[in-house]
Amino acid sequence: MDFQLTDDQRALRDGTRELLAGRFGRERLRAAVDGPVLDRELWRELAAAGFFALRLPEADGGVGLGLPEAVLVLEEAGRALLPGPLVACQLLAGIVDGVATGERIVALADAPAAPADGPPHPAVTSAPVLWEHPADCDTLILLGGAQGADPVHEGREAGAYRSAAADVVRTPFASVDPLTPLARVTDIPRKIPLPLDVARVRREAALLTAAQQLGGAARTVDMAVTYAREREQFGAPIGSFQAVKHLCAQMLVRAEIARSAVYAAAVTEGVLDATAAKLLADEAAVRNARDCLQVHGGMGFTWEADVHLHLKRAWLRAEFWGGAGAAEEALAEGLIA
């Protein structure tokens, strides 16, 4: 057993952090806030750096790495608040043409299937099917479909379908996250089935989303600590006050607990491990961003500070690929299985 990053994994993490700092620094981030349109050139650059082809075999033009490496890259993307359907493009590279090279941008929309036995759960069928960055995508892949009355969820079975973005009827709404435009899918043609292991895609999407949450959770610890060292009140850095120290300490603990769960799930590929990882990483990202805001005082409540961007993205990611309720129920079921 050696549950530590290998030298190669460390190099990948550092390299990704450097790449993103160079290509998506604070100025670009704030520009994206003002105009949340995906930068296709950046997307192709990320592709060229192997962002999406990471797990494709080298024979197919990929990098030949595994899920742990994908997690490390997505963690860095989460740290940097890089916008876009990164998880979808990571998972569908090699399955949908042009995604690996960054020529095509693809998103995933999840319409969870109702349990096979018994009537569909009301909470499931009424859940809106969300689509991130609808205006930037070329293709949308719909996962699953429960039996029900509305046209979105009315699928024959839980499969995957591919649609040209233009064919999907959607209702955009004002996204709480200024970096992630959202729409609600209201009608989708199910003409082109896609041979996908849907359960696996859901599991890996949950894990890679958790990895982004982990990155956000770790970044907000750094932001809070940096600010607490610099900002002075009562003639001393606020980080010397114990109330502030303890907020920061709890933030670190949350991030490190989430890290253990996320990295382990990347190694085991177990479904309950991924579920636990998502639960803990969601909590770490959301609560750390809240505490980071508190440490920043009035500055934390401004549009200008980046803190709210982390909080809003954390809220958003927490809604994708299984929220806390479903995760806790699944884990509870796992205890008696």
Place this chain on the structure above:
Amino acid sequence: MDLTYTEEEEAFRARLREWLAKVLPGLPAKPAAADWPARRAYDAAWQRMLYDAGYAGLHWPRDAGGQGATPTQHLIFLEETELAGAPYVGANFVGLLHAGPTIAAEGTPGQRARWLPPILRGDEIWCQGFSEPGAGSDLAALRTKAVRDGDSYVVTGSKIWTSHAEVADWCELLVRTDPEAPRHRGISWLALPMDAPGVTVRPLRTLAGSAEFAEMFLDEVRVPAGNRVGAQNDGWRVTMVTLAFERGTAFVGEVVACRRVLGALARTARANGRWDDAVLRRRLGRLSAEFTALWRLTQWNVSEAQSGGGVPGAGGSVFKLRYSHARQELYDAAAEVLGAGSLDADQEWVADRLSSLSYTIAAGTSQIQQNVIAERILGLPKGR
């Protein structure tokens, strides 16, 4: 990142399992919690079995009489003994996890030869006399004084919360040898024979009703100067070696046990109907994630120790802090599963619920752990 065990590690596990299956049925019945002499005998007998089979002091260096096992092997040992229902380290805790490693690291060859083998064999029990009425979290405020007189120290003062003091043969004692020096530089580490004239032990009853720890009064107790480990006035540094161990692998078996308890809670709730309560179900599901992550963090810390030289670092504070609270939440959830049954003090989970209350206090309170994390890991300034 690799969570699979090497062939060698798996072979170690298989050998250990085989041995446990063979010897555990032959163990005497567990003694009553209040019967301290019987508890000592039981813990000592188990330690002797470990010694005879070559498992004593697994993680100690070979030149200290240990097995020189890797941190991973130690993890496997703690995991397997817990899974097999083997006895806990019990009264041997301080000897094996605090005093022994300190002597191994800082003692002279003569001191190592005198004290280490009896610890490994289970022949001598140690306790830890650090805390005082006026020195808890602020350990460096300790005032028990030791005055040099010829080749002895004359020790006067009092200690408190000393676990296992009633049955101990030795006490690792922190004393003040230079009252003029800055606080951390006037402390020495002494091995105190518990039967020395002038030592009085008065048991203290815990909220669980049992006497797990004691007060110790020291009235002009003569301790040979040769019982000092490390240089005079260097006891603080010597002690920190010990505390680093205390925050390392000490909880591996417990995390394994907590995961088992969690499964048992779920099955009990299913049987008694409480499982229909979604709030309780979700709470148990949440704890499942929590203990899974704590187990992974343990593996992470052990792997780090393995690559970095064996002494767990400040990262142990992250574990200790989160684990202490998770354990309390676990037994609070147990109480909810039990309902009115949680008022029965003889119920196993109820007893564990009571003892879990000490976890956020003993071995550094949660507030102190947060200070340590903030200052030593995050580098926030010391201050108010």
